[in-house]
Amino acid sequence: MPWSGKFFKPRQGPVVNLDGKEYVLRRVIYEVRTRKKLAQSESVRPSCGEANCIHPQHLTKEPRNTPLIGRARLPSTREKLARAQQAKAPYSMEEVQALRGRCIRGELTRVAAAKCLGVSVETMERMVNGLAWRDFSNPYQSLTA
Numbered sequence: 645m646p647w648s649g650k651f652f653k654p655r656q657g658p659v660v661n662l663d664g665k666e667y668v669l670r671r672v673i674y675e676v677r678t679r680k681k682l683a684q685s686e687s688v689r690p691s692c693g694e695a696n697c698i699h700p701q702h703l704t705k706e707p708r709n710t711p712l713i714g715r716a717r718l719p720s721t722r723e724k725l726a727r728a729q730q731a732k733a734p735y736s737m738e739e740v741q742a743l744r745g746r747c748i749r750g751e752l753t754r755v756a757a758a759k760c761l762g763v764s765v766e767t768m769e770r771m772v773n774g775l776a777w778r779d780f781s782n783p784y785q786s787l788t789a
């Protein structure tokens with residue numbers, strides 16, 4: 645049952661954008677079906693092998709690949725470090741997420757968004773891909789790494 649939407653990520657599959665926030669559809673569907681929260685360390689994959697499948701019965705939980713988590717630091721440690729760094733920045737998470745959403749929707753170029761924040765295009769690229777300024781309050785945010 646492949647998703648007919650427009651946005652996909654290579655690892656997480658179909659994603660949807662709501663109010664500038666990005667949600668990995670399979671995580672949402674899995675949690676609704678099982679009524680259980682997924683841990684950061686767990687990922688959801690379709691058992692049927694269809695890359696963009698979202699059939700609730702095909703979604704199975706498995707541990708996220710260890711290289712994805714990062715070797716030395718636990719997710720909670722990374723979150724603390726990220727929050728400390730973000731508290732010092734001259735812009736807010738809301739601003740970053742708003743620009744991220746506009747870049748994902750193609751309303752704004754990375755170069756223009758980088759100028760808004762006064763950061764490099766590389767940094768903006770990392771923000772858009774969820775590698776920097778990850779929104780830890782949103783468990784469905786996707787990562788393109």
Ligand SMILES: [Zn+2]
Nearest residue numbers: 645692697702
């Ligand atoms: Zn399937």
